[in-house]
Amino acid sequence: MTQDNTTTGLGGCAGCGIALQSEAADKPGFLPQSAASRQPAICQRCFRIKNYNDASSVTVDQNEFVKLLSGIGATNSLVVHIVDLFDFEGSLISGLQRFVGGNPVLLVVNKTDLLPKSTNLNRLRNWVQKQAKAQGLRTVDVVLCSAMRNTGFDRVIEAIQTYREGRDVYVVGATNVGKSTLINRLIRDYSDLDRELTVSRYPGTTLDAVRIPLDDGKAIVDTPGIVYASRMTELVPRSVLHALLPEKPLKPLVYQLEEGQSLFFGGLARFDFVVGKPQSFTLYVAPAMKVHRTKLERADELYAKHKGEMLSPPSKEELDEIPVWTRHTLRIPPGGNSDVYISGLGWIHANGEAGAHTDVYAPKGVKVLVREALI
Template identity: 75%
Template sequence: MAQGGTEVTEYVKLDPTGSCAGCGVQLQSQDKEKLGYIPGSAKEREPAICQRCFRIKNYNEAASVAVDNDEFLRLLGSIAATDSLVIHIVDLFDFEGSLISGLQRFVGANPVLLVVNKVDLLPKAVNLNRLRNWVQQQAKAQGLKTVDVVLCSAKRNLGFERVVEALEYYREGRDVYVVGATNVGKSTLINRLIRDYSDLDNELTTSRYPGTTLDAVRIPIDDGKFIIDTPGIVYPSRFTEIVPKTVLKALLPEQTLKPLVFQLNPRQTLFFGALARFDFVEGERQSFTIYLSEGLKVHRTKLERADELYVEHRGGLLVPPDESELHELPAWTRHSVRIPRGKNYDLFISGLGWIKANSMTGAQVELHLPKGVKVLLRESLI
């Protein structure tokens, strides 16, 4: 079916279009190596899902699939020709990395509701009103105009009633497009909406692996309109897109973040597994608070020993990744950052977490990261 010049998949209980009910890709039984493969014996299964989705759902396996970013942008560009509400889902843990840059020019005059997922990862003491103001300021700085900001956790069912209320208030009887980068919890949120707005039994495929949804999926809702789930935008500037799939489990936090506080003297170094390195080059003795997944171990050493330690212990003491996976990461590049005095700042590393500088005296630091990973200095989130 055409929608704004773009082919999309109709999502219905019996799946008469021959599309996978999990990821939206066209089903086929000819080639096991191509997208949409379904064994002939499984064609009568309801709902019909491709072998890739079946393995993700039942075995948590991931097939290596790349979807062209130009196709994603073409689909986004078609939204401007519709009269719709756009829900942009971002990952609070990777806010700047998961925000779609230039979204405004793709959606035209359609209103954008910003849904910030994974708020459950932050410590309970965080003031949600202050957090919401922080999100609004960051979104405005990125040129994104929003009608509202909603904080939630689709996984933990926190704040979801507010998402539903905002959707109803701003939708005004229109279709709803849901957009977001990979791994922000988009399909998890839509599955929650399916339970509230539709009598469909099947759900979208969800997993920790990027690129789960491969085509636009149109989900009929009770008033005859549709929720349209779009494929996740792939940003190579995020750690989650460049690490081996076996490392994703360690990289993506599942539980509330437990801040790690390090009192550092100048000329000390922190390693985050073998994924990244932080050097405190110059400044007064001060504390740095690390927010990252508990699956990553932090190792402290002296700056003069850092190069030697990395060469000797990467893939061993410094993991992940292990030695067999190191070649899959781009070579490190160095980022020199001056942290100003006067307020608290975060050194944000897309997909990995952030380092909060707690001193008001400023500091000179350096980050060593795989080439292309986004790093920026921002006002503290917490």
């Protein structure tokens, strides 16, 4: 994944951690010779993200990410796994327990600021613990926080100090869950380093492990984000991300539906209420997402006629960049305690006590499932 620093002589990028090199502009870590004296030294990709909000298309072999994770099991470390509450199932690293061996895992749940203020945090924490356990993840603790709003961050620091016990700390997570944002808070508040990691809305911004030294000789290690193609945010063009990634608290949208009605989420997904008693459904999606209601019998025709225009994003020019839709037939159990979850898009809470039969259309590969209600 990285080049030998002794051959480049440029060290590592202060933004993403990749080994710097000045030979190939289309490879990770490129730093023009004219900028080699700049301090702190950052690669061209990080420079463009920081100054122009533009990420290049340079990618790193995902097998290298897995190798990096696998090496953690041979260390004596505290593993801090950061997940995105808005995309919990999509951002939880499957099989993490196998990678980390006997090292303790602290689960940090970021972006809690997106939920309504009335959300019961104790219930939310219990929900997270239950879901993590169901995925085979054993945690020493669960901490809720918002890196953006700086809520719960003191508790994260306290938990790291409690469970670290003089060891290195490895910070792991999927792309775009807020790892680097949290690490930057650590740097600003608990380190003398004159640098910050590159933070952007683009997946995969951290390209190599970044070691942040601690006073006791140990280090906090920020690892690259794991890319999961089952998340819609990994499959859409970058110009579409603004409609998927909320930056402000969600405003639940309530729709009263009868069977035979459909909801379009732009041109990215479709929810069909196929069979069931009339009931309400509450949508938790980014404020920028456009929702359009129609009759199920007209849904196919409407999509064919208006995709890329009224049903957008994506635009007509971007349609070919997204995998074709596949149908997921889901039965929502009675009781009013279930969500239909679409990774990267959000979720639909079914409020009806009688249950329902539904179909969800989403780009092929995107994780779609019925789960116990988050809220």
